[in-house]
Amino acid sequence: MVRLRPISALGLLLAAVLLHVRVASAHHGTLVAYDRDKQWTADAVVTEFRYVNPHVQLYFDTTDARGKVSHWNGELLPNPAQLIATGWTRKRSLAALTAGTRIKVTAAPARAGGQVVLVLRVVNDKGEELLGGGAVPGGPGTPAPGAADAPRPN
Numbered sequence: 001m002v003r004l005r006p007i008s009a010l011g012l013l014l015a016a017v018l019l020h021v022r023v024a025s026a027h028h029g030t031l032v033a034y035d036r037d038k039q040w041t042a043d044a045v046v047t048e049f050r051y052v053n054p055h056v057q058l059y060f061d062t063t064d065a066r067g068k069v070s071h072w073n074g075e076l077l078p079n080p081a082q083l084i085a086t087g088w089t090r091k092r093s094l095a096a097l098t099a100g101t102r103i104k105v106t107a108a109p110a111r112a113g114g115q116v117v118l119v120l121r122v123v124n125d126k127g128e129e130l131l132g133g134g135a136v137p138g139g140p141g142t143p144a145p146g147a148a149d150a151p152r153p154n
Helices: 006-027 080-085 090-096
Strands: 040-050 057-063 067-076 102-109 116-124 127-134
Touching: 057 102, 067 102
Parallel strands: 067 116
Antiparallel strands: 040 057, 040 102, 057 067, 102 116, 116 127
């Protein structure tokens, strides 16, 4: 039987705690990583949709007035379990957001810049809302505890 010296056991415990804190803080930075005050809406074409944890990924292209195409990587705040709870199963999501699907996307750019955004809303070419529209949990527009019956911003 291997016996750890008290200092080794304490070192292992400290390393485990520090690793857990680093992983938790890296993941929970989603709301602060994007600038919701600079959100934009544009017509786009889906290039790829990934139904993965911890956040679903939507890749899409936009084209500006000059015809220049920009490629975007979008993160959705709801995780797959939250999407399932609202009726957006993997099968339904993949069918609605296949490559080539025309959408209107509302997104908040990453504070760090680049072609990375937080996808806030997705509407198909028929005007049907596919994803989003509700308040982002923990973000602006989230009802205060106990205010479930309060009107939500449109």
